[in-house]
Amino acid sequence: MNITAILLHLVPGAQFTCYDNNPDRIIWHPANPAPCPTRSEIEAAWPAVQSALAAGAQDAAARQKLVEIDLSSVRALREYLAARPDAPQALKDREAEAAAERAKLLIHKVRDK
Helix, strand or coil: CCHHHHHHHHCCCCCEEECCCCCCCEEECCCCCCCCCCHHHHHHHHHHHHHHHHHHHHHHHHHHHHHHHHHHHHHHHHHHHHHCCCCCHHHHHHHHHHHHHHHHHHHHHHHHC
């Protein structure tokens, strides 16, 4: 169980200290809007919190994949547009700069083998 995640789920914004992730070793700040949840309340909330944590991890993985797709799409669009005869010179220059940097990466990959 992740006691910190459970407590923040049960009492959003709560201030506390939990030692050793132990529900019996919680110091609850007196200014909290609700009393410290009992051990049974903490244990009962764990499945829902565990599901939320897993969904959060899945969302993070999906977001990372979307960032990768977006970055590769930007590159593909830049390469496509820079190859057009009517492309602005600034875009052509940027693509040439990117190609030079990619070439450096390839040199390092070969050299590191």
